Every structure is written in C-alpha cells, then in structure tokens.
Amino acid sequence: MKEQFKRDVANGLAKKPKSLPSKYFYDKIGDALFVKIMNMPEYYPTTAEFEIFKSRGQEMIESMGLKPDSFFELIELGAGDGTKTKELLRVLLNGKFDFEYLPIDISSSSLDDLESSLSDEFPALQVRKKHGDYFNVLESLKENHLPKVILFLGSNIGNLTDEMSADFIYKIGSHLKPGDKLILGIDLIKSEELVIPAYDDPKGITRDFNLNLLTRMNNELGGGFDLSTFEHTAEYTAEEGVARSFLVSRVAQEIPIESIGKSFTFEKGERMQTEISRKYNDEILNNILKKTDFKIIKKLTDSRGYFADYILNRF
Ligand SMILES: C[S@@+](CC[C@H](N)C(=O)[O-])C[C@H]1O[C@@H](n2cnc3c(N)ncnc32)[C@H](O)[C@@H]1O
Known part of the structure; x- marks a missing residue:
C-alpha cells in the first residue's frame, strides 16, 4: 500500500496541473472526518x-x-x-x-x-x-x-x-x-447554492478533510508540508455538473518528500486537485x-x- 501511495504522490505532484487520487483521504483521521461530513446539514x-x-x-x-x-x-x-x-x-x-x-x-x-x-x-x-x-x-x-x-x-x-x-x-x-x-x-x-456548501462548509470540516492529505503525506512519506501555507477551495457549475476540490499553495515553495527523495515546486496560487465529484x-x-x-x-x-x-x- 505504501509503495503505491508513494508512486501516486510522485506522479501526481510531478503532473501539471497537480492532482492526487481521492482514495488517500481515508486513513483513521480521514474516516472520522468523513463521518462528520456525512452529518453536516450541508452534506x-x-x-x-x-x-x-x-x-x-x-x-x-x-x-x-x-x-x-x-x-x-x-x-x-x-x-x-x-x-x-x-x-x-x-x-x-x-x-x-x-x-x-x-x-x-x-x-x-x-x-x-x-x-x-x-x-x-x-x-x-x-x-x-x-x-x-x-x-x-x-x-x-x-x-x-x-x-x-x-x-x-x-x-x-x-x-x-x-x-x-x-x-x-x-x-x-x-x-x-x-x-x-x-x-x-x-x-x-x-444548483451551485446546494452543491458548493457540501464541499466547502462554514465550519471548515471539508477543509480539514482535504488538508489531512498533507498530514498523511507528512506522516507516512516524510513530507515537509506546512499546512498553514495551503488553503482549501471547491468549485462547481450546474452547466458542467462536476464539483472539484483543491489545495492551493498560498506561497511559492519547495516541498521535500523524504521517501520519494525529491522536492516538489509549488507556485504561489498553484492548485492541486484532490477530488472530483461528478453529478x-x-x-x-x-x-x-x-x-x-x-x-x-x-x-x-x-x-x-x-x-x-x-x-x-x-x-
Ligand atoms: C465517500 S465514502 C462512502 C461510504 C459509503 N459507501 C457511503 O455511501 O456512505 C467512501 C468509502 O470508500 C472507501 N474507498 C475509497 N476509495 C476506495 C477504493 N479505491 N477501494 C476501496 N475502498 C475505497 C473509503 O475508505 C470510504 O470508506
């Protein structure tokens, strides 16, 4: 499992635009956060x-x-x-x-x-x-x-x-x-009014769920992500019918990931897609x-x- 995670992160962060598979949301912390999401009135x-x-x-x-x-x-x-x-x-x-x-x-x-x-x-x-x-x-x-x-x-x-x-x-x-x-x-x-709050709620539960991917990469792959330098965003239009979640780098930075033996460059404002939810x-x-x-x-x-x-x- 760890080898696959490493490969998927190495590939996803080298891509332009960057993206990570959403299945990695679900560790023990991610599972508990998802239960909270399911109980949100917006979800x-x-x-x-x-x-x-x-x-x-x-x-x-x-x-x-x-x-x-x-x-x-x-x-x-x-x-x-x-x-x-x-x-x-x-x-x-x-x-x-x-x-x-x-x-x-x-x-x-x-x-x-x-x-x-x-x-x-x-x-x-x-x-x-x-x-x-x-x-x-x-x-x-x-x-x-x-x-x-x-x-x-x-x-x-x-x-x-x-x-x-x-x-x-x-x-x-x-x-x-x-x-x-x-x-x-x-x-x-x-409509957007119904979908967006389900993926970007006022209490920040979906934000914590998304940011937990960075914690997971830090803990399991020796990543150097500083969570305070990333923000969570979600976008959706009813015309297209696809909700997308991103982590956006607030600053230009280089993030080392020890187990991959490489650093990855993020521009200021660069988005990494972490989930798509087709409607x-x-x-x-x-x-x-x-x-x-x-x-x-x-x-x-x-x-x-x-x-x-x-x-x-x-x-
Ligand atoms: C969004 S939750 C939905 C859970 C449940 N099906 C429901 O509708 O309430 C997704 C579940 O699928 C599991 N999951 C996600 N990707 C998976 C994969 N590729 N293989 C097996 N399980 C996966 C997660 O661990 C999580 O428990």
Whole structure:
C-alpha cells in the first residue's frame, strides 16, 4: 500500500496541473472526518440516499427479483460505516433472505468498526469483510458463480471521470453473470447554492478533510508540508455538473518528500486537485452505461429529487 501511495504522490505532484487520487483521504483521521461530513446539514447526499434506503428497501428488493429461498452475495464497494446499507440489511433479514454480506474497503479501521457494529446490531448476519482497493478486490469476485448484488453507494462513482466510470462499471460486469444486479447511488445535478456548501462548509470540516492529505503525506512519506501555507477551495457549475476540490499553495515553495527523495515546486496560487465529484442526470448515466453490459431496471429518488439509486441488471 505504501509503495503505491508513494508512486501516486510522485506522479501526481510531478503532473501539471497537480492532482492526487481521492482514495488517500481515508486513513483513521480521514474516516472520522468523513463521518462528520456525512452529518453536516450541508452534506445532502447522505440524508437523501439514507431516505431512499430507509423508505424504499422493499421496493429495491422486489425490483431485483430476489427470493428468500435462493442464496446470493451482497457485495459493497467502499462500504464506509454502512449506515445506509444497514437499512437494507434489516429488511433482508426480516424477510428471511439467505445471503452473505461482503463489505470491501480500503480503510481497515472503518472495516473493523463496521464489522463490530454489524455483529452488535445484526448478530444473525453472515459477514465476510474484504480489505483492499475495490479495483483489485473485484478480481476475486470471479472466484465463485453465486448470484451477486453489488452495492456502490454514496456517489463514489462520481470520483471518476465518465470514461473511467464506464470502464469501471464494465469491469464490474465482466466479473458478474447475466441477471446479477448493481445498485448504483449517484448524486443528481443541482444548483451551485446546494452543491458548493457540501464541499466547502462554514465550519471548515471539508477543509480539514482535504488538508489531512498533507498530514498523511507528512506522516507516512516524510513530507515537509506546512499546512498553514495551503488553503482549501471547491468549485462547481450546474452547466458542467462536476464539483472539484483543491489545495492551493498560498506561497511559492519547495516541498521535500523524504521517501520519494525529491522536492516538489509549488507556485504561489498553484492548485492541486484532490477530488472530483461528478453529478449526473439520466442522459449522462445512459451514455456511460452504453459502454457496459448493464441496463437500468429501476430508478429510486429521494423526496427532494437530490439523489438517485439506480438498480442495474447485468445482461
Ligand atoms: C465517500 S465514502 C462512502 C461510504 C459509503 N459507501 C457511503 O455511501 O456512505 C467512501 C468509502 O470508500 C472507501 N474507498 C475509497 N476509495 C476506495 C477504493 N479505491 N477501494 C476501496 N475502498 C475505497 C473509503 O475508505 C470510504 O470508506
């Protein structure tokens, strides 16, 4: 993991414009900050998707055609704290469905926390956690031929460009059989007034989340970042439908990173992109799905129309 982190940082900081993959947000501090973000009043995606899972679990199950007497695997990519998934798990357990839940996450601490909260809340649930990058763990999905339902929630797909999303969804499909399902949670295009505060809140929780990437590079790679010389910004327009977060260098500076054995130059005002969060509509999603083996069988939205969970069938 550390070698990959080193390579990604060395590549990302040598690029123009500079960028870093958003998966590195999630260490123990990042996980805790993300839980705080999910609880912010400005962060509408969690409340909106939670509402869908809380109120429409039965509908989800019916539209997938799941039957209590046939075993399936419920596999979640980037499970996090599983708050929304637990709503679906409850309905499945109450309906006596026969399944195993496999949460995958790159953060071992959040997987451990999830495992222990699941054993408290759902002692009868069969759980097999998988630690790692879902791009790699996907490969091991092929191991058996059991029916599968994949969960990819929280608009995590939005961290990828449309081209990468199509490749990613295609790759998921290549590990599945016809009739398997994918539940894809995506954030819908909406106004700047609603989106910007979710990525740049007045209390500075999103700022701390973004700056924690610098702390991580300092602690894990021997970086020399002085956090006070960087600021957090977010930008988004409804026309483009992509929210981007940046760390901006307040001064011209050279930052050494010991384990890479190099220093990286930042101009005054130079931006390093740390996250993209794509927002979608049916047209954008359909264009992505054209390059995959999935078809939409159901779209479930929250009451405000902020977020959608699409049930996709692998054909
Ligand atoms: C934004 S959180 C969303 C959590 C949850 N899916 C939800 O909707 O609330 C993203 C989660 O995905 C995990 N994650 C991010 N990139 C990942 C990757 N490449 N492989 C595996 N897990 C990843 C993070 O550790 C984190 O728990």
